[in-house]
Amino acid sequence: MFVKGLTLKKIGILLTIVILPFILGYFLLSFIIFSIIAFFMQFFRDPNRNIPVEDGVVVAPADGKILKGKIDYLKIVTEQDDPVMKHILKDGEKGILISTFMSPFDVHVQRAPVSGKILKTKYYPGKFKVAMGDVHTENEKNLIVIDSEYGKIGVIQIAGFVARRIVQYVDVGDTVKIGERLGMIRFGSRVNLILPYEKFKVMVFEGEKPTAGETIMAQFIKELNMN
Numbered sequence: 609m610f611v612k613g614l615t616l617k618k619i620g621i622l623l624t625i626v627i628l629p630f631i632l633g634y635f636l637l638s639f640i641i642f643s644i645i646a647f648f649m650q651f652f653r654d655p656n657r658n659i660p661v662e663d664g665v666v667v668a669p670a671d672g673k674i675l676k677g678k679i680d681y682l683k684i685v686t687e688q689d690d691p692v693m694k695h696i697l698k699d700g701e702k703g704i705l706i707s708t709f710m711s712p713f714d715v716h717v718q719r720a721p722v723s724g725k726i727l728k729t730k731y732y733p734g735k736f737k738v739a740m741g742d743v744h745t746e747n748e749k750n751l752i753v754i755d756s757e758y759g760k761i762g763v764i765q766i767a768g769f770v771a772r773r774i775v776q777y778v779d780v781g782d783t784v785k786i787g788e789r790l791g792m793i794r795f796g797s798r799v800n801l802i803l804p805y806e807k808f809k810v811m812v813f814e815g816e817k818p819t820a821g822e823t824i825m826a827q828f829i830k831e832l833n834m835n
Contacts, residue, residue, distance in 0.1 A: 654717045657821035659787035664828030666722055666808065667786060668818035669763045670799035671715045672708040679816045681707035684805060692751050693802070695728055696762035702805035703762075706825055708818055709798050717792045718765060718799055719821040720784040724756035729780055734767075747798075750774045752790055758828055762802035765793050787821035801825060 660667060672678045685705045687693045697703045710716060734748040748767040753760055765774045776791040778784060793799070808826040812818065818825065 653715060654789075655715065657719070657787060657819065659821055660824055662824075664758075664830065665786075665824045666761070666801070666803060666826040666828075667719065668708065668812075668820050668823040668825050669718050669721045669790065669801050670708045670710055671818065671820045672710055673714055673817045673819060677709055677711040677714045677817065679706060679812055679814055679818060680709050681705065681800075682810065682812075682814050685802070692730075692732065692749070692762075692764060695730065695751060695753055696760050696802045697804075704803045704805050704808060704810060704826070706801045706803070706810070706812065707798060708801075710793070715820065716794060716797065717820065718763065718790045720754065720786055720788045720790055721763060721801055721825065722754055722756040722758065722761050723784065723786045724754040724761070726752065726778050726780050726782045726784065727755040727760065728753040729776060729778070731774070748774065750776055750791070752776065752778065754784065758807055759804045762800070763790060764800040764802070765791060766798040766800065767793060 672680075683705050685693060685697075685703045686701070687697050687699065693703065728751070730751045732749045732751070735746050750765040752763045752765070754763070765776075767774055773794045774791065775794070777789050778791070784790070803826055807829060809829050810826050811824050812826075816823075
């Protein structure tokens with residue numbers, strides 16, 4: 609399965625481009641073209657996922673499974689750490705930031721970490737530094753805020769050195785279910801997940817390799833949020 613816009617007709621055209629030079633005897637050229645097209649096709653893949661059915665869970669919004677792809681940043685944040693946080697956290701409220709780096713070979717489709725209504729989206733222009741390390745406040749990014757039964761949950765798509773196009777599939781007012789597609793970032797990038805600190809227990813650790821829509825990132829703490 610592939611992302612929106614990559615139809616079977618387009619795939620057929622690409623395969624024709626590969627076969628034609630091969631038929632004409634340009635084997636090396638055919639191999640080079642095939643390698644390039646194979647890379648693009650694997651990048652635009654969008655496999656189905658087994659979405660957890662448990663109540664109170666937050667799933668990974670992004671893959672970080674191949675090569676250096678992984679959860680590499682986990683910390684407590686406040687509104688003062690990044691202007692983006694004011695759209696997610698209340699004054700004085702703490703949040704949990706879980707950041708996933710995606711290698712160019714990871715699936716680059718982002719998925720909804722929880723069910724809810726799209727409350728806000730906002731694009732922030734910025735730099736295109738390599739998306740490893742602390743580029744959260746400098747690079748181009750796109751914010752998606754979901755109003756869930758647990759409060760506001762933020763997903764931040766961050767562009768990288770190669771990834772220079774952020775695509776958003778949802779609009780303000782849309783209702784999404786956990787695991788549904790939110791958008792994608794093209795060619796290697798990073799996705800941040802922001803959760804209310806007092807309401808969730810983190811279920812992952814730095815270095816873990818999450819699968820979007822499947823890996824449980826956090827669990828709602830019912831005992832502390834009954835009132």
